[in-house]
Amino acid sequence: xxxxxxxxxxxxxxxxxxxxxxxxxxxxxxxxxxxxxxxxxxxxxxxxxxxxxxxxxxxxxxxxxxxxxxxxxxxxxxxxxxxxxxxxxxxxxxxxxxxxxxxxxxxxxxxxxxxxxxxxxxxxxxxxxxxxxxxxxxxxxxxxxxxxxxxxxxxxxxxxxxxxxxxxx
Numbered sequence: 001x002x003x004x005x006x007x008x009x010x011x012x013x014x015x016x017x018x019x020x021x022x023x024x025x026x027x028x029x030x031x032x033x034x035x036x037x038x039x040x041x042x043x044x045x046x047x048x049x050x051x052x053x054x055x056x057x058x059x060x061x062x063x064x065x066x067x068x069x070x071x072x073x074x075x076x077x078x079x080x081x082x083x084x085x086x087x088x089x090x091x092x093x094x095x096x097x098x099x100x101x102x103x104x105x106x107x108x109x110x111x112x113x114x115x116x117x118x119x120x121x122x123x124x125x126x127x128x129x130x131x132x133x134x135x136x137x138x139x140x141x142x143x144x145x146x147x148x149x150x151x152x153x154x155x156x157x158x159x160x161x162x163x164x165x166x167x168x169x
Contacts, residue, residue, distance in 0.1 A: 032099065039099045040092055048077040048085060049115050053105075070106030076113040085110055126162035133161050 037045030051074040073096065077085060085092065089108055096105045129137070137157045144150040 032096070035099065039095050041095070044077075044081070044085060044088075044092065047081045047115060048075050050075050051111065054109075067102060070103050072107050072109050073105045074109045074111060076111040077115055079112050081115075082110045082112050126159060129158055129161055137161065 032039065033050060036050060040048065053071040053073055055071045056069045073093075075085070085108070093105050093108060097103050137154060140157065141150050141153055144153060
């Protein structure tokens with residue numbers, strides 16, 4: 001009889017499935033694609049899509065200490081965003097290289113193609129707490145002396161209780 005396996009985060013499973021696809025496109029892993037919006041910021045996160053990395057050929061691969069030449073990142077975006085991106089090119093390259101921790105990207109090649117804008121799912125309103133839930137939360141926060149911290153913890157606690165109450169029933 002096999003021991004039951006614990007639940008695995010979806011990101012682990014998706015990452016394993018996506019990695020071969022990413023490697024075909026020159027990415028070492030799915031990390032840059034998954035973190036794209038965080039790397040490039042709000043302006044380009046949903047309006048620019050990384051397509052592939054083109055690494056220059058290395059005729060001498062005998063020295064493992066020599067870092068590879070920087071790659072060209074191919075992205076696609078619409079015309080107006082392409083103009084803004086070409087203006088902010090150096091800053092975006094710097095952000096990507098900071099993410100990688102070394103000078104992985106030397107230039108960005110922009111292809112003008114439509115990008116499907118991913119909209120975040122709308123947040124659902126949480127139900128108000130019952131009087132007993134409110135009292136229990138207040139009791140748990142009695143020892144917190146800092147008013148700002150108490151208010152932040154109360155807000156967080158209320159959200160956790162409101163979300164989890166439906167699951168416990």
